[in-house]
Amino acid sequence: MHSLDRKTLRERALVALRSAILSGHYRPGDHLGEVEIASRLSISRGTVREALRHLQQEGLVTPGMRGMLRVRSLSREQVHELFRVRGALEGLAVAEIVQSPRHANAVAELTAALEKLEAGNDDLPERIEADLSFHALLCELSGNSVLLDTWRHLEGPIRVVVMSAAVENRSTLMSAAHHRPIVEAIERGDAEGATAVLKEHMSAAVELLTSTN
The missing domain is CATH 1.20.120.530 (GntR ligand-binding domain-like)
Known part of the structure; x- marks a missing residue:
């Protein structure tokens, strides 16, 4: 059950973050801080990290300076x-x-x-x-x-x-x-x-x- 709950939380975090990016709440180049997102969504940093990793695979998020993840920005x-x-x-x-x-x-x-x-x-x-x-x-x-x-x-x-x-x-x-x-x-x-x-x-x-x- 714990595993199922974790998966559900990760999916919710993924949907929330994807929606925030696609709605313009987070703009291209914006830093995606794990602590701030975890606090806002009331979930663990580990769950946020998993969701961000998935968004990176989708091409919505990319590593910036010192490995910090940002909303992808294209020239x-x-x-x-x-x-x-x-x-x-x-x-x-x-x-x-x-x-x-x-x-x-x-x-x-x-x-x-x-x-x-x-x-x-x-x-x-x-x-x-x-x-x-x-x-x-x-x-x-x-x-x-x-x-x-x-x-x-x-x-x-x-x-x-x-x-x-x-x-x-x-x-x-x-x-x-x-x-x-x-x-x-x-x-x-x-x-x-x-x-x-x-x-x-x-x-x-x-x-x-x-x-x-």
């Missing part, structure tokens, strides 16, 4: 690199979907994901989830498990970049209209066109997400 060049890799992965996903015998089913699933984006409300975390779910689905529908796993490793840093951007820029990126041309090109069976749209999508994302406004 403009790192954001460019991140989205170039992401664009290459999703471009490959699009090509594999177009060639797949499940092409029609994939289009139907992506259209349903678009509807979730369309129905998105003003709740920012929900809009971010709908947006990232669309792109994760794109990779999943490729049928390439290595591609999906690789994309998942980029998800933490992507979240940090999105949360660091100006609110109005994030809203533009997460609109259904911004994603619909990708699905339309896939539906036409136009892998080259869909890849071109994705490249534009990623370029626009970098410009908006790194804009200081």
Whole structure:
């Protein structure tokens, strides 16, 4: 029972810390002090340490000076690199979907994901989830498990970049209209066109997400 309680506390700490980072309570570069977090969440430092280690694996947290953990912060060049890799992965996903015998089913699933984006409300975390779910689905529908796993490793840093951007820029990126041309090109069976749209999508994302406004 003690082991179960410990696991439950660790999961609660993980959810609380992840939410604090993704809501902007902790900003990129902020130091994550074990003592302060343990006191705020009324849990042990060991439990906090385990949760932070997990967030480090997710790419949300990174070691700073003297090993102190901080919310990950990416330079403009790192954001460019991140989205170039992401664009290459999703471009490959699009090509594999177009060639797949499940092409029609994939289009139907992506259209349903678009509807979730369309129905998105003003709740920012929900809009971010709908947006990232669309792109994760794109990779999943490729049928390439290595591609999906690789994309998942980029998800933490992507979240940090999105949360660091100006609110109005994030809203533009997460609109259904911004994603619909990708699905339309896939539906036409136009892998080259869909890849071109994705490249534009990623370029626009970098410009908006790194804009200081």
